[in-house]
Amino acid sequence: MTTTPPAPVASVDHAKLVARMRAIVGTDNVLTAAADMAAYECDGFTIAKTKPNVVVFPTTTEHIVGIVKACNEMGVSFLARGAGTSLAGGCVLVGGGVMIALARMKRILEVNARDRYAVVEPGVVNVWLTNTLKPLGLHYAPDPSSQGACTIGGNVATNSGGPHTLKYGVTVNHILGVELVLPDGRVVTCGGPTEDAPGYDLVGTIVGSEGTFGVVSKVWVRLTKNPEAYRTLLGVFETIDDATNTISDIIGAGIVPAALELLDKTMLSAVEAAFKFGFPLDAEAVVIMEVDGLTAGLQEEADRIEGIAKANKAREVRKANTEAERMALWKARKQAFGTIGRLGYPSYCTQDGVVPRTKLPEIMRHIQATAKKYNLGICNVFHAGDGNVHPILMFDERDPLQVKAVLEASHDILSECIKLGGSVTGEHGIGVEKIDFMPLMFTADDLHYMVRLRTAFNPDGRCSPGKMLPTAGGCAEPSSFVGQTKPGRRAAV
Amino acid sequence: MTTTPPAPVASVDHAKLVARMRAIVGTDNVLTAAADMAAYECDGFTIAKTKPNVVVFPTTTEHIVGIVKACNEMGVSFLARGAGTSLAGGCVLVGGGVMIALARMKRILEVNARDRYAVVEPGVVNVWLTNTLKPLGLHYAPDPSSQGACTIGGNVATNSGGPHTLKYGVTVNHILGVELVLPDGRVVTCGGPTEDAPGYDLVGTIVGSEGTFGVVSKVWVRLTKNPEAYRTLLGVFETIDDATNTISDIIGAGIVPAALELLDKTMLSAVEAAFKFGFPLDAEAVVIMEVDGLTAGLQEEADRIEGIAKANKAREVRKANTEAERMALWKARKQAFGTIGRLGYPSYCTQDGVVPRTKLPEIMRHIQATAKKYNLGICNVFHAGDGNVHPILMFDERDPLQVKAVLEASHDILSECIKLGGSVTGEHGIGVEKIDFMPLMFTADDLHYMVRLRTAFNPDGRCSPGKMLPTAGGCAEPSSFVGQTKPGRRAAV
DSSP: OOOOOOOOOTTSOHHHHHHHHHHHHOGGGEEOSHHHHGGGSOOSOTTOOOOOSEEEOOOSHHHHHHHHHHHHHHTOOEEEESSSOOSSSTTOOTTOOEEEEOTTOOOEEEEETTTTEEEEOTTOBHHHHHHHHGGGTEEOOOOOTTTTTOBHHHHHHHTOOOTTHHHHOOGGGGEEEEEEEOTTSOEEEEEOSSSSOSSOOHHHHHTTSTTTTOEEEEEEEEOEEOOSEEEEEEEEESSHHHHHHHHHHHHHTTOOOSEEEEEEHHHHHHHHHHHOOOOOSSOSEEEEEEEEEOSTTHHHHHHHHHHHHHHTTOSEEEEOOSHHHHHHHHHHHHTGGGGGGGGSOSEEEEOOEEOOGGGHHHHHHHHHHHHHHHTOEEEEEEEGGGTEEOEEEEEOTTOHHHHHHHHHHHHHHHHHHHHTTOBSOSSSOOTTTSGGGHHHHSOHHHHHHHHHHHHHHOTTSOBSTTOSSOOTTTTTSTTTTGGGOOOOSOOOO | OOOOOOOOOTTSOHHHHHHHHHHHHOGGGEEOSHHHHGGGSOOSOTTOOOOOSEEEOOOSHHHHHHHHHHHHHHTOOEEEESSSOOSSSTTOOTTOOEEEEOTTOOOEEEEETTTTEEEEOTTOBHHHHHHHHGGGTEEOOOOOTTTTTOBHHHHHHHTOOOTTHHHHOOGGGGEEEEEEEOTTSOEEEEEOSSSSOSSOOHHHHHTTSTTTTOEEEEEEEEOEEOOSEEEEEEEEESSHHHHHHHHHHHHHTTOOOSEEEEEEHHHHHHHHHHHOOOOOSSOSEEEEEEEEEOSTTHHHHHHHHHHHHHHTTOSEEEEOOSHHHHHHHHHHHHTGGGGGGGGSOSEEEEOOEEOOGGGHHHHHHHHHHHHHHHTOEEEEEEEGGGTEEOEEEEEOTTOHHHHHHHHHHHHHHHHHHHHTTOBSOSSSOOTTTSGGGHHHHSOHHHHHHHHHHHHHHOTTSOBSTTOSSOOTTTTTSTTGGGGGOOOOSOOOO
């Protein structure tokens, strides 16, 4: 079985397509000028770009239904987009078509504190929801580094994680239900506020399916009670090995920290240049180590963590003694990507691999060796507790040789993740970037059934074309998407 | 779209079918005598029974592949079965065919304490796994009342819950991956020990799909650390309303108990007759209330729960002061079904409905009214913290009028659950029993896509026929399965 290729869009009557879209959502909710649409050509994986034919901003489910039906009638592909902060080309509209930008569907429709759920439109920005919940002592747990910009809808598409994934799980653990406009324009509701509905559990399948099952138009999310207290520590280490061994030992001791985040020396120098937090610039790594929960017993846990870090030769263990100090540590972590410009490279590519936690020392050594081999700058800031590495490959996108080196080095690192028993994505998704890895991770039978599953929802392949699963013939050629894209400007993470 | 009807089995060459099965698994692993196969005609929902043509016991994945391929070649339906403790006819082989009994695939293949997972065959009994893990301070969290008999494979098929679901979640929250023999005999692996694998998350779809996507041949389960301590209380109440209001208030106060289990007066009298625990026989309800976690802070939580119960007019709040006292309370809860015989009815039917927690007083009043209306004995023991009621309808199956009354009363109660915003199953599944309710809970479009999804896995409907989704024409007629079954003996829960 092969994937149906996306419908060719070049042959579409552009004026007619634009008129249909304007009739559905109104003229103000349609972009057609090349300059206006430039921001919609790519996501944070700027190496892959394609131009949409038109960008439309629905504000209701009925708008989405109208758009999808019109696309089907005209044989045009379509793709939903949140804030475009994804990092693997998940919102690149392969082959062109209608970009359904959900940024204007941004209402929080209901907050039910008693039954611990909220209902939101897909364009609600992740942190808005948590800010809204503050007076209730609740929050929405998944907190990607991009949470100030990324949307709940985008989080659903990629099954986003974040620093607190270690204790609280990824997006799928916090989604109770979705309203989904199917690729044929039917609207279905999967799950909802009642737990464990009968029938097939489609929610778990839809979350992380990168838009290939339809357009999510409404989301029921689980709300989490704010912890009574936190203890946040910063371990300072002379070697990466000491840092990663500390992480394994903490988990091995039966402690479930809220977060264990590692920043390496290069990353620290950029953060320090930007914020002047007073991080040690001669340490090889620091680890932000947080526990949360009831006040009672929490200090003991923090003390045990400190002991484990010192047993692994931590030079120093600093403590956030105030909420302001805690916030400074988290700012350093979450704004780290924004400081990379300080390191003097015009572009960067954030990779996303997973290894069993105990293999962190090995993968970190491999990343360092890969940087040398390809003569690339690589810094690291990542969810160490999950074994989820994020090497950041820095380069100049005007130099085709450097672009090639980034792609090859990424391939090297991700292949090593597979070899160590891990995978090629922890949270960024497959997008267009990693499609070629799928046959390395799955058997032909596994992929066959994923394609059959997609076909059940998306028989024409018109919805989110060219995502997740390799098309026939393409899977054997590494980086087959590069031919249809051009190098980008700068990652906006 | 309609469901393909299961292949007719009467026309199959029985001798040839038996010979093929014996060739695959050996003569000792095939049952053909009617007396031997009697136990395989039904599960705990004894009202629905059908005879399999043959019962086979594979001991390897390759055996399952061989059986499935032979069934396809001969046009025979097949169904996997664990311990047969399900309660909605999930392991009734509608239309006959090959019963794949997994009880002899019972090895625990790996226990990895450091990475907190185990790999088991589907026939491993739930409690064996937890018993094996005891020396490691770990356990497998989902604990159905039938955990002494039910299998992990059966738990996966029905997405089983249990008393501790309230805090720890249902089966799907504890399954990391499965090996699945697809209905065409291909073997795929979904998920595994690494969290958040790329590709579609089929694990969440397969868990709870009642065998309609294939036969699970291996399971990766998550292991949970044993809590450091417990506090187990028994609230004694004069009215059901006081008991259920206590439950709502505990959750509303932000406490997440490990369990909140209600037993009503009739149930208590049976338990007391069997075990003589000293339960008060004049109270309308008792609630087992348990918190667990770190010792620090736990007593405070227990005290708050006691305060909430007393504020809701609890006559008394007893405390389990020793592990033996705690075990006695849990024995009362988990063995409750086994004591129903004391109430003087030859049969019973355990229903399974869900309502929002705050609607518990209303559904309990409706259940009492229904008992009167149909002149049926009904007792109650259930997962009150989840809003998951289990009215137990007691009857004499030799009286067709009583059987009819049980079916109609069940329909009444479950319809009321839907009306109150709940659903018709919390954990027992749809099986053959509740197929007619699916069109009441889902739109035609929702059902259409569930059928499409099933068809992607199971195009001929030969695997687990007649489950989960209504067949064309049958959905409008309540209890359409009764025609093809006959009343049973006694529920073995």
